[in-house]
Amino acid sequence: MPTAGRPTDTAAGDRARSATSADVARHAGVSRATVSHVLNGQVERFLPETVDKVRQAAAELGYVRSAAGRALAMGRSDFVILVAPPTTLTNLQDIVDLVSGDLEKLGFTVVVHVSRAESAQVTSTRLHNLVEALRPAGLVDLGSLSEDELLKFQHTGCPVISPTIGTGGPRTARDDLNASIGRVQARHLHRRGYREIVYAFEAGHRDATWGRERMGGVMDVCERRGLTKPAYFDVPLEPGGARAALAAVLRGRVTPLGIACYSDEVAVALVFGAASTGVHVPRDVGIIGTYSGPVGQIVSPRLTSVYVDLRVSLSGIRTAIAETYGGILPPVLPAEARVISVVEGETA
Amino acid sequence: MPTAGRPTDTAAGDRARSATSADVARHAGVSRATVSHVLNGQVERFLPETVDKVRQAAAELGYVRSAAGRALAMGRSDFVILVAPPTTLTNLQDIVDLVSGDLEKLGFTVVVHVSRAESAQVTSTRLHNLVEALRPAGLVDLGSLSEDELLKFQHTGCPVISPTIGTGGPRTARDDLNASIGRVQARHLHRRGYREIVYAFEAGHRDATWGRERMGGVMDVCERRGLTKPAYFDVPLEPGGARAALAAVLRGRVTPLGIACYSDEVAVALVFGAASTGVHVPRDVGIIGTYSGPVGQIVSPRLTSVYVDLRVSLSGIRTAIAETYGGILPPVLPAEARVISVVEGETA
DNA sequence: TTGTAGGCGTTATCAA
DNA sequence: TTGATAACGCCTACAA
Numbered sequence: 001m002p003t004a005g006r007p008t009d010t011a012a013g014d015r016a017r018s019a020t021s022a023d024v025a026r027h028a029g030v031s032r033a034t035v036s037h038v039l040n041g042q043v044e045r046f047l048p049e050t051v052d053k054v055r056q057a058a059a060e061l062g063y064v065r066s067a068a069g070r071a072l073a074m075g076r077s078d079f080v081i082l083v084a085p086p087t088t089l090t091n092l093q094d095i096v097d098l099v100s101g102d103l104e105k106l107g108f109t110v111v112v113h114v115s116r117a118e119s120a121q122v123t124s125t126r127l128h129n130l131v132e133a134l135r136p137a138g139l140v141d142l143g144s145l146s147e148d149e150l151l152k153f154q155h156t157g158c159p160v161i162s163p164t165i166g167t168g169g170p171r172t173a174r175d176d177l178n179a180s181i182g183r184v185q186a187r188h189l190h191r192r193g194y195r196e197i198v199y200a201f202e203a204g205h206r207d208a209t210w211g212r213e214r215m216g217g218v219m220d221v222c223e224r225r226g227l228t229k230p231a232y233f234d235v236p237l238e239p240g241g242a243r244a245a246l247a248a249v250l251r252g253r254v255t256p257l258g259i260a261c262y263s264d265e266v267a268v269a270l271v272f273g274a275a276s277t278g279v280h281v282p283r284d285v286g287i288i289g290t291y292s293g294p295v296g297q298i299v300s301p302r303l304t305s306v307y308v309d310l311r312v313s314l315s316g317i318r319t320a321i322a323e324t325y326g327g328i329l330p331p332v333l334p335a336e337a338r339v340i341s342v343v344e345g346e347t348a
Numbered sequence: 349m350p351t352a353g354r355p356t357d358t359a360a361g362d363r364a365r366s367a368t369s370a371d372v373a374r375h376a377g378v379s380r381a382t383v384s385h386v387l388n389g390q391v392e393r394f395l396p397e398t399v400d401k402v403r404q405a406a407a408e409l410g411y412v413r414s415a416a417g418r419a420l421a422m423g424r425s426d427f428v429i430l431v432a433p434p435t436t437l438t439n440l441q442d443i444v445d446l447v448s449g450d451l452e453k454l455g456f457t458v459v460v461h462v463s464r465a466e467s468a469q470v471t472s473t474r475l476h477n478l479v480e481a482l483r484p485a486g487l488v489d490l491g492s493l494s495e496d497e498l499l500k501f502q503h504t505g506c507p508v509i510s511p512t513i514g515t516g517g518p519r520t521a522r523d524d525l526n527a528s529i530g531r532v533q534a535r536h537l538h539r540r541g542y543r544e545i546v547y548a549f550e551a552g553h554r555d556a557t558w559g560r561e562r563m564g565g566v567m568d569v570c571e572r573r574g575l576t577k578p579a580y581f582d583v584p585l586e587p588g589g590a591r592a593a594l595a596a597v598l599r600g601r602v603t604p605l606g607i608a609c610y611s612d613e614v615a616v617a618l619v620f621g622a623a624s625t626g627v628h629v630p631r632d633v634g635i636i637g638t639y640s641g642p643v644g645q646i647v648s649p650r651l652t653s654v655y656v657d658l659r660v661s662l663s664g665i666r667t668a669i670a671e672t673y674g675g676i677l678p679p680v681l682p683a684e685a686r687v688i689s690v691v692e693g694e695t696a
Numbered sequence: 697t698t699g700t701a702g703g704c705g706t707t708a709t710c711a712a
Numbered sequence: 713t714t715g716a717t718a719a720c721g722c723c724t725a726c727a728a
Contacts, residue, residue, distance in 0.1 A: 018504065018505075064476075064480035066420070068420040069416075070416075072420055084460075092440060092462065093462060096464065100464065109477070109481065111461065112460035112461070114441060116441075116445050116449075126452075128412075133412055133415035135414065135415075135416065157366075239646060239648075265641070265643065269646040272646060272648045293613070294585040295613065297586060298613065298617040300623065302587065
């Protein structure tokens with residue numbers, strides 16, 4: 001409930017109250033109902049002449065129907081909330097592009113809700129209020145919402161699209177993508193001969209979205225293959241800190257150590273930390289990151305990393321969108337399109 | 349106009365129509381008007397007992413007032429649109445945190461609109477529709493909107509907050525921040541003894557937001573100091589490409605060359621490209637980036653870069669928010685707080 | 697101190 | 713083929 005004092009009138013005084021459907025109706029010499037019908041595509045049942053008049057009037061007046069009015073009448077707005085995970089997503093832009101491209105073609109308006117850092121609790125409440133207030137046509141989760149939350153939102157009557165639900169799979173789809181990242185990392189390290197594996201978080205972000213899931217995947221593989229249960233540690237993204245962290249994990253070890261990293265940044269920090277300590281990569285330690293932008297590939301040594309194909313991993317969501325709203329199905333991806341693949345670098 | 353077929357009813361059937369103010373009124377045994385008043389802070393004029401009843405009822409029913417209804421009645425919603433620039437903003441999260449922290453304390457809900465890649469034209473239209481439809485309480489521009497657009501939105505009656513306008517300064521505030529980045533880069537390179545300077549864009553992103561402005565700053569300094577007008581070139585974020593690009597600019601040169609880069613990624617790519625070609629940094633070429641995450645600081649050699657302090661550079665916007673809506677002014681920053689500073693690394 | 701009534705812009709229903 | 717009319721949920725003068 002805004003405490004707001006009226007924002008100072010900044011612009012020129014002719015504050016043009018935007019055109020309403022009544023204005024359009026008047027301008028076209030028809031009734032509001034007609035305007036509504038025509039503008040909603042019920043063109044077939046009107047004289048072409050009438051249709052034109054209405055459209056023209058609307059165009060001339062720059063009429064955009066009020067979301068409020070429409071939402072009120074329909075019980076649901078045309079907004080789709082895209083929930084961005086509280087992760088440093090280097091390519092949020094691209095994701096939004098892909099998703100909202102589909103949706104806007106269907107006449108929806110995408111609005112992004114970025115989860116704030118705070119407690120999960122607070123964040124959840126904020127989103128809940130947003131949903132309750134906006135009555136969106138849908139909620140697109142990129143994978144950061146828990147199943148409980150998803151169900152709660154669905155229960156609101158708001159269709160929910162998420163990797164977890166959209167794929168029709170069981171509750172595991174989302175965890176699975178991230179667990180898979182971990183698994184791929186672990187398998188690669190193991191294949192490369194590292195018999196002991198640890199997991200590296202970014203300092204201060206151990207609870208970063210999906211961190212646990214990814215490490216879970218690593219543990220998974222280790223357990224199945226009879227390796228010792230992986231330890232984990234935090235890496236500050238700053239030379240001294242990274243060096244110290246690395247030194248600490250290596251203390252007392254003799255056999256080569258494989259390090260699966262939460263992100264490419266963490267991995268790069270470790271790689272250079274190692275170099276500056278005389279630890280040889282990949283002989284003494286193997287380091288594999290998680291692709292998060294080009295960083296890892298423009299440095300030398302080139303980072304070994306796990307790449308998640310955006311197009312592929314989003315195709316589940318895009319399909320779900322198409323199914324839910326009757327849009328066009330996204331292009332079918334070649335069978336060999338892999339969501340996760342290893343970028344073979346020089347560090348593991 | 350959504351073509352949407354009704355989204356399949358997914359959840360259990362007890363689709364709880366959310367509580368309305370009428371429900372709350374009934375539940376509390378008062379009239380809807382009373383509910384409205386109380387919930388909007390007109391507490392003083394009611395019996396404390398009544399106030400409690402209402403609040404309790406609202407809480408019990410999980411009542412959240414409909415944005416639609418409110419917007420319709422008020423002519424303006426409680427949403428504030430935060431326009432994110434079409435740039436890879438590593439820390440969009442942080443920015444949103446800072447800005448929406450202020451706003452949410454005032455009862456507004458922040459919603460992010462990320463400009464898509466497409467043509468400026470299309471993007472502008474999308475935003476325009478969003479504004480027209482949402483009738484937001486305000487529009488916070490992070491600096492990607494042109495003055496014309498800003499004015500157009502203001503004209504809609506929507507208070508606009510932006511670096512350009514918020515600071516009360518002339519049209520230059522925003523350009524200035526970016527031009528300053530360029531100027532600082534150029535000055536640093538010049539001070540370090542590079543007598544010829546060029547500008548490096550990221551390949552495929554020459555039109556990235558602010559790229560021109562930044563290069564403008566570089567040219568500015570060069571001109572004023574009598575250096576030759578800087579050339580510019582594109583750097584692919586990939587080892588081979590970067591190497592080739594570097595080779596091309598260096599061809600035929602003999603004196604040390606200073607390179608001001610659009611981003612740290614570009615800078616890092618060049619640094620490693622140079623290393624692999626036997627070009628010595630910083631002796632043969634000096635490279636200075638623009639801080640965009642920790643990348644530059646975790647590699648060796650540590651990148652010399654220009655750092656833009658988010659807190660400081662956002663304080664203009666936060667102040668504008670406070671002034672516009674009567675919130676609390678952001679903490680006064682120490683005088684020496686510099687928006688832009690040079691991170692002294694080993695590459696220039 | 698509380699309630700009544702009218703209107704905000706749109707859509708759906710039904711009558712003309 | 714069109715147009716009245718009644719919701720939708722909320723806010724606010726104004727009346728009680």
